[in-house]
Amino acid sequence: MLRLVTLFALGLSTASLTAQPLTGGPSASFVPPGGTSLVVRSLDIQGRAFLSVNDVLAALGGSVQFDDSTFSYELKLKSHSAVVGVETPIAVVDTRLVSLSTPVHGVGSTLFADPDFFQKVVGPMAGTSFVWERSSRLLSARKADLPEVVVEATLADFEATTKIVLRLTEVPAFRVEKGEETLVIRFPAARLTASPPEMAFDDPRVARLAVRGSEVYVSLRERNLSTNVYALQTPPRIVVDVTKVAATSGRSPGAAPPPSAPAKPQPKTIVLDPGHGGTEEGAKGPGGAMEKDATLALVKSIRETLFRNGYRVVTTRETDTTVGLDERPALANAAKPDLFLSIHCNASRSPSAHGTEVYYLSLDASDRAAAALAEKENRTERSATPTADRNAALRDLDLILWDLAQNQHLSASARLAEIIQADFNRLLGVTTRGVKQAPFRVLIGANVPAVLVEVAFITNPEEEKKLASEDFRRQVAETVVGSLATYFRNADGAAPVPPVKTR
Numbered sequence: 001m002l003r004l005v006t007l008f009a010l011g012l013s014t015a016s017l018t019a020q021p022l023t024g025g026p027s028a029s030f031v032p033p034g035g036t037s038l039v040v041r042s043l044d045i046q047g048r049a050f051l052s053v054n055d056v057l058a059a060l061g062g063s064v065q066f067d068d069s070t071f072s073y074e075l076k077l078k079s080h081s082a083v084v085g086v087e088t089p090i091a092v093v094d095t096r097l098v099s100l101s102t103p104v105h106g107v108g109s110t111l112f113a114d115p116d117f118f119q120k121v122v123g124p125m126a127g128t129s130f131v132w133e134r135s136s137r138l139l140s141a142r143k144a145d146l147p148e149v150v151v152e153a154t155l156a157d158f159e160a161t162t163k164i165v166l167r168l169t170e171v172p173a174f175r176v177e178k179g180e181e182t183l184v185i186r187f188p189a190a191r192l193t194a195s196p197p198e199m200a201f202d203d204p205r206v207a208r209l210a211v212r213g214s215e216v217y218v219s220l221r222e223r224n225l226s227t228n229v230y231a232l233q234t235p236p237r238i239v240v241d242v243t244k245v246a247a248t249s250g251r252s253p254g255a256a257p258p259p260s261a262p263a264k265p266q267p268k269t270i271v272l273d274p275g276h277g278g279t280e281e282g283a284k285g286p287g288g289a290m291e292k293d294a295t296l297a298l299v300k301s302i303r304e305t306l307f308r309n310g311y312r313v314v315t316t317r318e319t320d321t322t323v324g325l326d327e328r329p330a331l332a333n334a335a336k337p338d339l340f341l342s343i344h345c346n347a348s349r350s351p352s353a354h355g356t357e358v359y360y361l362s363l364d365a366s367d368r369a370a371a372a373l374a375e376k377e378n379r380t381e382r383s384a385t386p387t388a389d390r391n392a393a394l395r396d397l398d399l400i401l402w403d404l405a406q407n408q409h410l411s412a413s414a415r416l417a418e419i420i421q422a423d424f425n426r427l428l429g430v431t432t433r434g435v436k437q438a439p440f441r442v443l444i445g446a447n448v449p450a451v452l453v454e455v456a457f458i459t460n461p462e463e464e465k466k467l468a469s470e471d472f473r474r475q476v477a478e479t480v481v482g483s484l485a486t487y488f489r490n491a492d493g494a495a496p497v498p499p500v501k502t503r
């Protein structure tokens with residue numbers, strides 16, 4: 001923690017030092033859409049031009065604010081916001097992670113960025129595309145031609161949920177607006193086409209769906225339906241889950257609530273992330289079980305039990321598909337959940353290693369084994385670069401995202417991890433395993449309390465068998481529900497957490 005602060009401070013002072021002799025450097029101009037040319041502040045650093053983001057945003061009607069507690073800049077424009085840290089190649093635009101070709105430079109409260117930054121970060125916020133003419137040092141913005149996205153909608157009715165699946169040629173940035181009996185998904189940077197553009201359904205929850213311009217309209221049949229919208233890749237699609245809010249009593253629908261009934265609390269939303277998938281198989285058991293299948297089966301069981309207990313659930317994958325480690329928390333953040341749980345199975349050279357280990361995020365692993373595990377879980381097929389390089393790159397990414405997203409939730413994450421660990425130790429009859437911290441990449445970008453649960457050792461023949469049993473998976477699911485109940489009870493009532501929960 002202390003070391004991190006030092007690193008950030010170093011990053012900032014380097015930025016200021018490089019920038020200092022260059023203030024009052026060559027000028028540059030900016031032309032807003034349909035406007036006239038304005039002079040903007042600029043710097044040249046190692047032969048590259050950096051323009052003042054503050055000046056360009058002001059011309060577009062937006063603003064930039066420096067937050068000196070996190071050394072980050074917040075950009076605001078229309079209903080969009082973006083956050084970028086000093087000396088890091090990552091920006092968070094609304095809920096999406098965007099990687100930059102060059103880190104930004106800060107000079108006091110003024111943010112300087114290369115022309116590519118305007119196209120990648122400011123473009124989607126302003127609905128414009130940017131062109132940089134190097135010889136005349138002119139940055140111009142013009143209204144972006146919206147790319148055409150073809151939408152194909154299907155609907156399926158499961159027991160308690162109607163699932164609308166929108167298959168798209170790509171998933172552009174989108175916003176969701178929920179009305180009483182409507183749901184609108186807006187794609188400000190895309191032009192949608194669908195045939196037919198309108199569909200009526202004989203479904204208990206969804207009446208109609210229409211695709212118009214940059215929007216998808218969904219008409220719901222009732223007022224008290226909850227909706228959950230999330231994006232998935234390979235193939236690109238957006239899923240809309242429509243569920244009746246779980247009833248908390250046996251009252252018949254439509255009956256007036258008893259006068260003394262307290263206001264029904266909003267259902268909590270939990271993101272469940274089944275580890276690995278697709279070409280990333282994860283660990284393997286001696287009997288041939290694969291972690292990617294075990295985690296998906298566990299998540300399905302946990303999801304069902306959570307549903308029955310009135311939770312809303314979003315999963316980062318539903319099938320045996322590959323989902324990127326950075327994409328998972330991005331999906332999770334878009335769902336605005338209360339918690340993020342990443343579910344994995346542990347592996348060890350020692351076949352007798354057993355029990356559950358619960359982790360929350362830290363850049364420094366709590367011990368060697370935790371560090372090795374994080375290295376293994378962070379590894380993906382595509383990152384075949386030498387370990388040292390990969391760790392260095394990961395560390396850069398860690399610094400900023402950890403600070404931006406997960407930092408403010410660490411104490412809640414730690415508390416949740418303690419509760420789950422105690423409950424699972426009881427389930428598996430283990431007393432020695434405690435909560436650990438490690439730099440898991442999948443937890444870094446989560447903007448909610450987040451933990452990673454290594455449910456059992458798939459390399460232990462007995463636990464491999466347990467993982468294959470539906471009965472065990474149900475016990476795991478019930479344990480998770482118990483842990484969450486403890487967590488939310490204490491979170492809402494602010495009572496201290498007992499070290500060991502008694503049933």
Ligand SMILES: [Zn+2]
Nearest residue numbers: 275282344345
């Ligand atoms: Zn794993």
